[in-house]
Amino acid sequence: MSVLFAVIFYVAALCLVGGVGYRIYDYARTPAPLVIPTTPAPTTGGGVAFRMFREVVFFESLFKGSLWTWAFGWIFHLSLALVLMRHLRYFTQPVWSWVDMVQPFGIYAGLSMILGLAGLWGRRIFVDRVRYISTPSDHLMLGLLILIAISGLSMKFLDHVDVIGVKAFFMGLMVFDWQPLPTTNGILYIHLSLVAALMIIFPFSKLLHAPGLFFSPSRVMPDNPREKRHVSPWAAKMEAEK
Amino acid sequence: MASEITAPPYRVIPIIPAIKPGAMEGLKPFVASDKIQEALGYPGELVEDWKERAIAKMGELLTKYRSLKVYLDACVHCGACSDKCHYFIGTQDPKNMPVARQDLLRSVYRRYFTIPGKLFPKLVGARDLTKEVLDEWYSYYHQCSECRRCSVFCPYGIDTAEVTMAAREILDSVGYGQKYANEIIGKVHKIGNNLGLPGPALTDTLEGLEEDVKEDTGIDVRFPLDVQGAEVLLITPSADFFAEPHIDSLVGYAKVFHAAGISWTLSSKASEGGNFGLFIGSYDQLRKIALRIREAALELGVKRIVVGECGHAWRVAYSFWNTLTGIGDGADPADRFALMLQKQLDHRYKQPSHICEVTWDLIQRQAITLEPEANDHLVITFHDSCNVARGSRMGDMMGGQFEIPRSIIRAAANHFVEMNEGTTREKTFCCGGGGGLLTDDLMDLRVKGALPRMEALKEVADRDKVNFMATICAICKTQFTKVLPYYGFNMRMVGGVHQLVSNAIKLGDK
Numbered sequence: 027m028s029v030l031f032a033v034i035f036y037v038a039a040l041c042l043v044g045g046v047g048y049r050i051y052d053y054a055r056t057p058a059p060l061v062i063p064t065t066p067a068p069t070t071g072g073g074v075a076f077r078m079f080r081e082v083v084f085f086e087s088l089f090k091g092s093l094w095t096w097a098f099g100w101i102f103h104l105s106l107a108l109v110l111m112r113h114l115r116y117f118t119q120p121v122w123s124w125v126d127m128v129q130p131f132g133i134y135a136g137l138s139m140i141l142g143l144a145g146l147w148g149r150r151i152f153v154d155r156v157r158y159i160s161t162p163s164d165h166l167m168l169g170l171l172i173l174i175a176i177s178g179l180s181m182k183f184l185d186h187v188d189v190i191g192v193k194a195f196f197m198g199l200m201v202f203d204w205q206p207l208p209t210t211n212g213i214l215y216i217h218l219s220l221v222a223a224l225m226i227i228f229p230f231s232k233l234l235h236a237p238g239l240f241f242s243p244s245r246v247m248p249d250n251p252r253e254k255r256h257v258s259p260w261a262a263k264m265e266a267e268k
Numbered sequence: 269m270a271s272e273i274t275a276p277p278y279r280v281i282p283i284i285p286a287i288k289p290g291a292m293e294g295l296k297p298f299v300a301s302d303k304i305q306e307a308l309g310y311p312g313e314l315v316e317d318w319k320e321r322a323i324a325k326m327g328e329l330l331t332k333y334r335s336l337k338v339y340l341d342a343c344v345h346c347g348a349c350s351d352k353c354h355y356f357i358g359t360q361d362p363k364n365m366p367v368a369r370q371d372l373l374r375s376v377y378r379r380y381f382t383i384p385g386k387l388f389p390k391l392v393g394a395r396d397l398t399k400e401v402l403d404e405w406y407s408y409y410h411q412c413s414e415c416r417r418c419s420v421f422c423p424y425g426i427d428t429a430e431v432t433m434a435a436r437e438i439l440d441s442v443g444y445g446q447k448y449a450n451e452i453i454g455k456v457h458k459i460g461n462n463l464g465l466p467g468p469a470l471t472d473t474l475e476g477l478e479e480d481v482k483e484d485t486g487i488d489v490r491f492p493l494d495v496q497g498a499e500v501l502l503i504t505p506s507a508d509f510f511a512e513p514h515i516d517s518l519v520g521y522a523k524v525f526h527a528a529g530i531s532w533t534l535s536s537k538a539s540e541g542g543n544f545g546l547f548i549g550s551y552d553q554l555r556k557i558a559l560r561i562r563e564a565a566l567e568l569g570v571k572r573i574v575v576g577e578c579g580h581a582w583r584v585a586y587s588f589w590n591t592l593t594g595i596g597d598g599a600d601p602a603d604r605f606a607l608m609l610q611k612q613l614d615h616r617y618k619q620p621s622h623i624c625e626v627t628w629d630l631i632q633r634q635a636i637t638l639e640p641e642a643n644d645h646l647v648i649t650f651h652d653s654c655n656v657a658r659g660s661r662m663g664d665m666m667g668g669q670f671e672i673p674r675s676i677i678r679a680a681a682n683h684f685v686e687m688n689e690g691t692t693r694e695k696t697f698c699c700g701g702g703g704g705l706l707t708d709d710l711m712d713l714r715v716k717g718a719l720p721r722m723e724a725l726k727e728v729a730d731r732d733k734v735n736f737m738a739t740i741c742a743i744c745k746t747q748f749t750k751v752l753p754y755y756g757f758n759m760r761m762v763g764g765v766h767q768l769v770s771n772a773i774k775l776g777d778k
Contacts, residue, residue: 049341052337053334053337053338056330056331056332056333056334056337057332057333057334058333058334058335059332059333059551059591060551060587060588060591061587061588061591062335062427062430062587062659064416064419064420064425064427064658064659064694065657065658065659065660065661065666065669065694066661066666066667066669066670066694067661067666068666069661069666073666081423081425085423087348087420087421087422087423087425088346088348088421088422088423090420090421090695091348091349091352091420091421091422091423092346092347092348092421095346095347095348096348099346099423146346149347153347154286154287155284155287155347155350155351155362155365156345156346156347156350158287158289158362158365158368159345159347159350159362159365159367159368159371160345161345161391161392161393162390162391162392162393163384163391163392163393164344164345166391230382230383230384231384231392232341232342232343232344232345233344234341234342235341235342235343235344235423235424238338238341238342238424239342239423239424239425241334241338242335242338242339242342242424242425242426243334243335243338243425244335244416244419244425244426244427245424245425249661249666251586251587251588251590251591251596252586252590252596252597252618252619252620253596253597253598254590254597254598255590255591255594255596255597255598255599255600255603255606256590256591257591257603260332261551261555261591264552264555265605
């Protein structure tokens, strides 16, 4: 079992890093031939950085778009961030002090994460417009995330797991010094399998919205077309031909 | 069908309408004839291997446009855009929700270009490209005015306009183009403007205008054409030359130049500000149409290029001209193509400038004088045009495209009222006729798409007695003139900002 999970996690990590890395490379190499920020837009690089900061941290556009979706979505993402921070303790020795401080919040975040996801799922079921656009994979993705959260929380509240052993397993994985995974707990296997599945799906799915945002021309382009000439390589060739 | 078209009822409270699947199914603007298509280098009719060619074209566009690639990947179906499109609000057809409109193309992208779509099409909503799908593209990508309102609310900035443009480019490439837009592009290349107004007719029109203004004011205001060495080249939509109420704004521009003593000229070669290459998503057409203006500017030796009241023309001019033609600033020292023109232009002024920037600057410097009492019979509101609001800027400040036209109106008139703030500035609603849809065969859609704007207008008309809606777009002016009566308004209620300036400007005192 330990070997199986070790292999699964190497594959999953490779998929995640390689897949997302390839996507970023692919987006970066594709030219944006025209200046198309959604205006009013900042005119400088610093302004764009501030706009992106507001988008990434506060979901500014979504806030303007739909208050309910924003509320549930923001709760979910913030919770997920806290939960991920809490989990850093399985990968660091000694545990960084700020990760230590986050620990109690991480647990509440696990609960609020489920709340956020349930709210988002509720919209898919009860709002006719959102129901219309939902595909089976949209539902499955929410289901997957909720199951990850529930299985994770059950190990905290229902059926404790040997966290020292789990940590030893992951610390070992990172330095290719394989350690056994604690065998006592079925929920642990479920939790880890689902997480690995999520890591593998990530680069092939709509979860790409995360890196995508940083390459969205309507958001990351500064509004300076009169001041600076912007020509993409394939468009420049048209001028050379003349 | 035309006789049956009626306006949808106003919503009592502007609640989000329930979806009505299939409400606009099968709506189809006239397809371009083989002559129209071939003039632009597209196949004359639907080619036999359309499926392979459409997929290949999609693949090509995915390598040329980062926007398309990211936008097809990034959507999470959150639904924030789902109630933002004026065509959805007016028609309730769920395929007019921006996300659903994108999905028409995205489903095919997923099927042929992504691993999950190849392996599990049903699971991720991927579809084979069939003739039904292609027809659906033709129908629903001609129910989008590329107004970008959805992109304001999308957490990833997904702009449906980019997707619509890609879809239309694919359709053109397999011989399934739209008559209205492609016929107009043909006219620009052949005659020089969208309306097909030849040089002599233009000369006549301008002479007639000089006489009219003389009769009206007693002053010789010139409408010069092809004047070598003029300071300013004015590029304006050809509708300004003869359509009502557009022409009143043209008179306004001329009076502004006259009063400020700026020498200016129109060009018979570049007698069109509009650029329908944008609407069909063709970089090639966009560029070819814009290059006429570069050529005219070089030939006439002008120092400044100014653009008249036209929404998409201003987006193209402001955002794309520098890229396409070098009209702008900041070219690389090795960039001979752009520098050739940029060296000629006077960079104390923005290149290009919007006529509103010119007028507002003159007002602030007191180089022209306005008498707002001349517009006292009007209670005015301002409709932000989508391409100006969300695809361009004016002046030095973010949001100058909102402030400058309003400042001019306030200087030219005493009674100005804002519409509901959810319908103005960056959240403005399209007039319902933009993006290549301003054609009679889409009248039903145009009337329905105007609903949100008409609701906002009704509110201020009832409450504040608004009797004039100013705007700075030729398409908005034509669309509203046509659509206002369906909603019980007078068609003369709409007009240009420079129509107000024309009423108020003092001539002959400086």
